[in-house]
Amino acid sequence: MKLILKEIIHRKFNFLMGLLGMVTIVTLVVFFYTMTRATQKETIRLTRDMGFNVRIIPGGTDINQFWVEGYSNLSMSEEVVDKLVNQKSVNYAHLTATLHKRVQWRDKHVVLTGISSQEREPSGAKKSKMIFAIEKDKVYLGYEIAHQFNIKEGDTIAVFNKSFEVAKTLTESGSEDDVRMYFDLGTLQSLVKMEGRVNEVMAINCMCSTKNGDPLGELRAELKKIAPEAKVIMKSSVADAREKQRKMADRYFFFLFPIILIICALWLGSVTMTNVKERTPEIGIMRAIGVTSWSISKQFFLRALLIGFIGAIIGFVIGTIGSYQLGPNIFNVTKIAITPNYFLLLGAVIIGPFFAALSSLLPVLWAVNRDSAELLKE
Amino acid sequence: MLEIQNISKQFNSGKSNVTALNSINLKVETSEFLLIKGESGSGKSTLLFILGGMLQPSSGTIVVNDKDLCKLSEKERGSYRANEIGFVFQSYHLLPYLNVFENIMLPNTLTGAQINEADVFRIVEELGIKDRLYHKPSQLSAGEKQRVALARALIINPSLILADEPTGNLDEKNTIDVMNYLKAYQEKGGTVIMVTHGHLADTYATRTIRLDKGQLIT
Numbered sequence: 001m002k003l004i005l006k007e008i009i010h011r012k013f014n015f016l017m018g019l020l021g022m023v024t025i026v027t028l029v030v031f032f033y034t035m036t037r038a039t040q041k042e043t044i045r046l047t048r049d050m051g052f053n054v055r056i057i058p059g060g061t062d063i064n065q066f067w068v069e070g071y072s073n074l075s076m077s078e079e080v081v082d083k084l085v086n087q088k089s090v091n092y093a094h095l096t097a098t099l100h101k102r103v104q105w106r107d108k109h110v111v112l113t114g115i116s117s118q119e120r121e122p123s124g125a126k127k128s129k130m131i132f133a134i135e136k137d138k139v140y141l142g143y144e145i146a147h148q149f150n151i152k153e154g155d156t157i158a159v160f161n162k163s164f165e166v167a168k169t170l171t172e173s174g175s176e177d178d179v180r181m182y183f184d185l186g187t188l189q190s191l192v193k194m195e196g197r198v199n200e201v202m203a204i205n206c207m208c209s210t211k212n213g214d215p216l217g218e219l220r221a222e223l224k225k226i227a228p229e230a231k232v233i234m235k236s237s238v239a240d241a242r243e244k245q246r247k248m249a250d251r252y253f254f255f256l257f258p259i260i261l262i263i264c265a266l267w268l269g270s271v272t273m274t275n276v277k278e279r280t281p282e283i284g285i286m287r288a289i290g291v292t293s294w295s296i297s298k299q300f301f302l303r304a305l306l307i308g309f310i311g312a313i314i315g316f317v318i319g320t321i322g323s324y325q326l327g328p329n330i331f332n333v334t335k336i337a338i339t340p341n342y343f344l345l346l347g348a349v350i351i352g353p354f355f356a357a358l359s360s361l362l363p364v365l366w367a368v369n370r371d372s373a374e375l376l377k378e
Numbered sequence: 379m380l381e382i383q384n385i386s387k388q389f390n391s392g393k394s395n396v397t398a399l400n401s402i403n404l405k406v407e408t409s410e411f412l413l414i415k416g417e418s419g420s421g422k423s424t425l426l427f428i429l430g431g432m433l434q435p436s437s438g439t440i441v442v443n444d445k446d447l448c449k450l451s452e453k454e455r456g457s458y459r460a461n462e463i464g465f466v467f468q469s470y471h472l473l474p475y476l477n478v479f480e481n482i483m484l485p486n487t488l489t490g491a492q493i494n495e496a497d498v499f500r501i502v503e504e505l506g507i508k509d510r511l512y513h514k515p516s517q518l519s520a521g522e523k524q525r526v527a528l529a530r531a532l533i534i535n536p537s538l539i540l541a542d543e544p545t546g547n548l549d550e551k552n553t554i555d556v557m558n559y560l561k562a563y564q565e566k567g568g569t570v571i572m573v574t575h576g577h578l579a580d581t582y583a584t585r586t587i588r589l590d591k592g593q594l595i596t
Contacts, residue, residue, distance in 0.1 A: 288465040376467060
């Protein structure tokens, strides 16, 4: 090792060029990996903000009625959510039980919507909430309702002879939500005497279901097994956008990764080749002294391992700092999600040295298999 | 000590074969100082490398101390060189990043050969490079470099020294010095086989052979 270190100090430039190659590859991999993960998070976040894309409704629902009225006039037990959670469904995320009922309120048609205060995750993963939890004696009002009746936050209104404080008046959405009153699910179930019943479970399809290109088919097959009393409808446009964005991010990374790898392997290989050529007489004298080809190869491989190890650490640091510096400018929503990935560091310090050694393999084999006499004549 | 029988060596040069050595027979006794002479390309260095087990002959046998070199594995040939042979080359081939002491200790560093540091100090004293012990090769003159190379060859106490034009880059004074060191080694019982063009070495040799176009002519 002492000999290797002395050689490195003597041929600093060659070592630094090798190190530069290794630092470049690890920096690019760490940077692109971190940014790709951030792209995916950003995509997930943005498409999630487009709303739930999966609707689980009672199995007997008349689809015409459903689309005309906006919700099913049948109901099902809210235990359907428990079933999906207990069976650890792989296809559904952000499961939120809801109950909808169209009523006349102050001579206007409004929709009462009860939302479960809990989003359930069959995968067990901790995910950020999409819904707002409403306290039992409070109500959120859609824009039109508040606007038409000049209701302000903090006012008290009566629904089915029960008083509720208006906790929030919502901004204009340009949809049916503007004439909606939001309650806690349990509260609305009591109000309309439908305890334990729901007529829709909103969800987002987990992206694990896209392997065979038919996510809806997979959603339906799984639901049929777990909760045959329900059926599922998917908002294809939102789901497609989500899936396409995610696939694009994956393709982007997996397209760049091999290119980076090949370029850097060639770089490291040519740096080793230069080193090997420069050390030709040295290899010759080592042979003359009685050193075996394997021992000579070890000198070069250890040097490459050192380049790989140091390069991996420096590359990780630069790649991570680069992601920190550039990431927030690109990913406004999920910039907080750009964090150092220490598994990448572990991977880099394990794989990096082997990659460097592998890149040096051909030049080293070429050198040690050359005729000793030829080596010494150079 | 050393006997070669019917040694031939062909090299592939593009589409044709070049014969570097053709049916060479030679016997070298212990404590001989053998000079190998000949024109450039006559096969002198090839013969030296074959004797050192660094080149495999195309045919023939080399027996050194009752061992057939051609039948040894790469590792065994390496061990033979590490323990029995000291090489000295025209271009010295010192490692530029090691100082004189480290260059002399190289066989120990790389092959684990038993070298006593006291022997290093003794040998550098004998060769007149004691005050250069911690200098790098780039700080040495040609004569000093060759003395270091000689020290590296002698430090393992080899039974045979193979020298390929060791004085080729030296002035007359240094040439005489190097030849004197080699002669002293031979007089202590060592065997020297030296390839050279020059005439200065003639007076030191116990025997001279001449190669011409790969054939032994005297």
